[in-house]
Amino acid sequence: MKGISYSRYGGPDVLAYGEVDDPRVGPDSVLVKVRAAAVNPVDWKCREGHLDQLIEPVFPVVPGWDVCGVVVQPGLAVTEFLVGDEVIGYVRQDVLAHGTFAEYVAAPVRTLARKPRNLTWEEAAGLPLAGLTAYQVLTKTLQVRRDETILVHAAAGGVGSLAVQLARHAGARVIGTASPGNHDFVRGLGGEPVAYGDGLAERVRGLAPEGVTAVFDTVGGDALKVSANLLAPEGRLVSIADPDVVDYGGRYHFTRPDPDDLLRLSELAEQGVVSVRVARTLPLDRAAEAHRLSEEGGTPGKIVVTVDWETVMPT
Structure with missing residues (x-):
């Protein structure tokens, strides 16, 4: 073959x-x-x-x-x-x-x-890897709940875009980092876009003065330090990109195959909750x-x- x-x-x-x-x-x-x-x-x-x-x-x-x-x-x-x-x-x-x-x-x-x-x-x-990553991080690791505020890095990417949709379905408010050209896309998913780069912390604080409840990092590096400083008291931080997240009190996530989680994603796609x-x-x-x-x-x-x-x- x-x-x-x-x-x-x-x-x-x-x-x-x-x-x-x-x-x-x-x-x-x-x-x-x-x-x-x-x-x-x-x-x-x-x-x-x-x-x-x-x-x-x-x-x-x-x-x-x-x-x-x-x-x-x-x-x-x-x-x-x-x-x-x-x-x-x-x-x-x-x-x-x-x-x-x-x-x-x-x-x-x-x-x-x-x-x-x-x-x-x-x-x-x-859908499978990106969807499972977003679903497992949000539901099992971060355990995002209704009315919480979550920051999603790279919100226009494969994982990030699905995370925005799933978090909004859970009733959370979502702030998503993205390049300016992708802001309309992030808004269409239900997120509130902010630009990358210098001044990111101030831009996020402008939307969430008391900090964010949870951070879903898909970038790593400097984003982790910024993210840790944006967390509200008792906030949670997870990275799928950088194991050094543990140095900031967060958790690293590596996605595993799970047929039940994957079936749930298929059902959510059929219900129009998530799109790719x-x-x-x-x-x-x-x-x-x-x-x-x-x-x-x-x-x-x-x-x-x-x-x-x-x-x-x-x-």
Whole structure:
């Protein structure tokens, strides 16, 4: 089958399009025919070796954790899905090996849920990792409640935009950092946008003079110091980008696959509570460009690669 792979750590240039090994379908997995797979910052961080001490690579690595596609073969022990079921998945395993940037992926059932019926393949592919991250941080780590004020960094990004929508659904007030060109987008999600850069603390204080109840950091670095100083007494701070958050009294979050959480996200999408903005789509053979765009940053919404099955020849 065709796919994207890399045989050593490096920049986008190490990604090669061509033949990759067919995935093996274990008893608790299903074979998914990939229609779309989203790019996440963790993909290029893995490719560059930043997670080497956390997740072992088995070269050549097929990258990608997000997927949307169709079940074509259930494993021997699988009762949750049937052939023809449309699914989404955050297909993270304990090694880097057979990811979602290929024509097929073998996905453990613990990583999957049914696809939201109202989303396109591309939109649905952008939901799993970003959606699970936003949902788990807000409901389990920050435990955001009605009438609280939460600051979301990078509120126009993949995770941030979903966090804004989910926090507003929970009844919270949301202040979101974003570049000026994305302020209207953040407002449309229900957030109150503020610009990045010098003077951020003063701008946030202008909207929340007594401080914010919670901070959802997706940026790291200087944003953590600013965020810690903006917290109201007993405020909570979580980062998905910088483990140094613990030095500021906060918590670091690494998202885990959870089929119940993913199903809840699918339901919320069907109810119109959350939507996914797809900023750019590229064919599978241009995945290196998709990685490059993600690494450059500043893209509102998700970058998605697609498999055009009308042009795929049988293997």
